Amino acid sequence: MDDVIKDLKGCRLCADRFAATATQHSPNPIVWFQPGARLLIASQAPGMRVHQANTPFWDQSGKRLRDWLGLDETAFYDRSRVAIVPMAFCFPGYNAAGSDLPPPPICARTWRGRVMAGLKDIKLTILIGGYAQKYHLEAPGNVTETVASWRDHGPGVIPLPHPSWRNTAWLKKNSWFERDLLPVLRARVKKVMNDTDNAA
Template identity: 50%
Template sequence: MTDEAKLENLRREIAACRICRDAPAKGPEHRLPHEPRPVAVISSSARILIAGQAPGLRVHESGLPFDDASGDRLRSWLGVDRASFYDRKRFAIVPMGFCFPGYDDKGADLPPRRECAPFWRQRVMSVMPQIELVLVIGQYAQAWHMAGEGRGNMTETVRAWRDSLLSGRLPEVLPLPHPSWRNSGWLKRNSWFEHELLPYLQERVKVLLS
């Protein structure tokens, strides 16, 4: 079986996945609000992987990752338009949880489902050996992809982005905050993110897309 055939088989398996729906009930957080609709873009040629947390409701409805205001902000951080962002030859987009997990009592998105990453993550990474840069968005992606290199909280982990790049890890891993509107205050308090990290990010993306 060719590498492309293996990747296509994995796409079909992911689309058919229902492990979080069928998991034994352990409380309200284990009841999905909708039928699962896995959202993931895997690629045989993309050199950049966007590793997010889990789809929101709008993404669940459209089937397009980051098809919301968070995606608009993320695309502005990357310096790319929608056409480039959704070109699977350029970007792979694989969240830690493939399906919308629902909301908590305060109306915030629940964390990615616990069943998803242990079952799928290593398989997904193994079919994309060409990835050179992983953008890890939020604490769940950072915990998995940085494997103990985090700094205790999201702010300090992102602040130490240069250390992450110098660690020798391949592919390179660059931590980012979530581009949610809920983080607008964080962005104002941490102006170094816009003035120091984003210029590097945009230049690196430009090189990898060229």
């Protein structure tokens, strides 16, 4: 795993792609995992604030996600227990409308298999957003369908919408999410974080 982390931190595969965006930024892979982690947060891609802070979910989305998971910052950023593995490790840039671009597919193609192979102790996988759900699930629907069917994925997987403020209207419209899913999510996360032998 040390080799993967070292190689990943040095990755510059998307340098030309990022240089062509409005922000003209350089690759900055946000690498936040180590062997032994039990909770996998499979996310989308860093935003600009995360790119600048070098810390995953160091933004408003992270605050909401930590609330959903029932974790404080100390637990959330404890790499011995939590692996945060996005579908792209670098900030992709903005589109013309000012939204984040999608994660470059080359990132998952190049890195995801190697990273996953090193995370052998994962007991609970949180799939955030459509890109991670498409990668990790066999037959995902759209995000609403996939999250609504959260009970069908077994005790080791829970799909979530992205915790972005852009999804606040979605949360209001789908009140079952906070009422039914979040209590189960928090209970499973708590168990995995506290139980080293028989998690989830």
